[in-house]
Amino acid sequence: MNKQGRLFTWLLILIPSLLIAQQKDTLIKKLDSLSNKTDSVGGKQKNNLNAEAYNENTKITVHTYFILVADDIKQQLTSPFRATSSDWLKVGGFGLITTGCVLFADRPVNRLAMDIRNKSSASVSVSTYVTNFGGLYEGYTLAAFAAYGYIFKKEKTKTTTFLATQAYISAAIIETGLKYLTGRQRPSYYDPLTGKNSPTWHGPLFQFKKDKNGFKPDNTSYSSFPSGHTTVAFAAATVFAMEYKNSTFAPIVAYSAASLIGLSRLMQNAHWASDVLVGAVLGYLCGRQVVNNYHRYSKIQSAKKKNTISFTLNYFNGSLLPGFVYKFR
Numbered sequence: 001m002n003k004q005g006r007l008f009t010w011l012l013i014l015i016p017s018l019l020i021a022q023q024k025d026t027l028i029k030k031l032d033s034l035s036n037k038t039d040s041v042g043g044k045q046k047n048n049l050n051a052e053a054y055n056e057n058t059k060i061t062v063h064t065y066f067i068l069v070a071d072d073i074k075q076q077l078t079s080p081f082r083a084t085s086s087d088w089l090k091v092g093g094f095g096l097i098t099t100g101c102v103l104f105a106d107r108p109v110n111r112l113a114m115d116i117r118n119k120s121s122a123s124v125s126v127s128t129y130v131t132n133f134g135g136l137y138e139g140y141t142l143a144a145f146a147a148y149g150y151i152f153k154k155e156k157t158k159t160t161t162f163l164a165t166q167a168y169i170s171a172a173i174i175e176t177g178l179k180y181l182t183g184r185q186r187p188s189y190y191d192p193l194t195g196k197n198s199p200t201w202h203g204p205l206f207q208f209k210k211d212k213n214g215f216k217p218d219n220t221s222y223s224s225f226p227s228g229h230t231t232v233a234f235a236a237a238t239v240f241a242m243e244y245k246n247s248t249f250a251p252i253v254a255y256s257a258a259s260l261i262g263l264s265r266l267m268q269n270a271h272w273a274s275d276v277l278v279g280a281v282l283g284y285l286c287g288r289q290v291v292n293n294y295h296r297y298s299k300i301q302s303a304k305k306k307n308t309i310s311f312t313l314n315y316f317n318g319s320l321l322p323g324f325v326y327k328f329r
Helices: 003-022 026-035 062-082 085-104 106-119 121-134 136-151 155-182 228-243 250-267 273-303
Strands: 308-316 319-327
Touching (some): 062 155, 062 273, 085 106, 085 273, 106 121, 106 273, 121 136, 121 228, 136 155, 136 228, 228 273, 250 273
8 A cells, every 4th residue: 555545544543533532522512513503614604703702711722622623524524414405516516617627727727837837947936935835834834823822912813823723634634535535647747658747547546657667656646636735725724814804914815825825836737727726625615614613612612601709798697797609600
């Protein structure tokens, strides 16, 4: 089994184990219950984005972080089983668009990107720099946001950063699974016999054979669909865009940065246009689900009323008697 196959197998083992281990937690049950009452990707859920809504009661602790991650992954993986007829109609429409992209846009867009690369060395340098923000540099960016939140005690900034990492993790798991299942050949791989590249779908069990010179491509040569950089970029961008949707510039900056990362993957000859398209939509849906799931958690926490204790003085038989009142709520 190739490296991706082993990773996907481990995910299939570890994810259910994590979910089973957390299943007794009543928070997950409450989150799942609320998710069934709202369409987590249809825009019907109203989230409280006011700064005061992010407080000591609704903050994400280490314990709740992993509970939310586990529930996010479960909800995302099981979403097809909860889809309505309207949802499937949208899926069908997007499927037609993706099919059209595969048939009529993948090769022309790839040729155009390669023409630009061949004519401009600057485009190669810029695309390399931009594409790194969909990988390692994105981690640095999120760490910077988290540091800002902690230093200046911005609870909303900290929460948004945590949600972005949750979206990153859940989206990465799903796109890794899709890469293994589809086994699509990258545009950067050229057949040694024909000298041409091809958007071929090999499936999960494919292994390249050695050519006459003994060369054998590694498994990354057929892990094109969907674009991982684009998926996680749009997942994190969607979190920031939704959490700061009342800002004029935040959604524009977030989605522009994610779009540039997707375009850079085309310029890097790492993906076909349909890989980037599907990655963008997948990341958007994962990010949206993560945000809405957190706000369901926030509603649960906000509904809780803490027990209170108060000091009283009572007059009895000419004397003042101190007392305590403990209220259960």
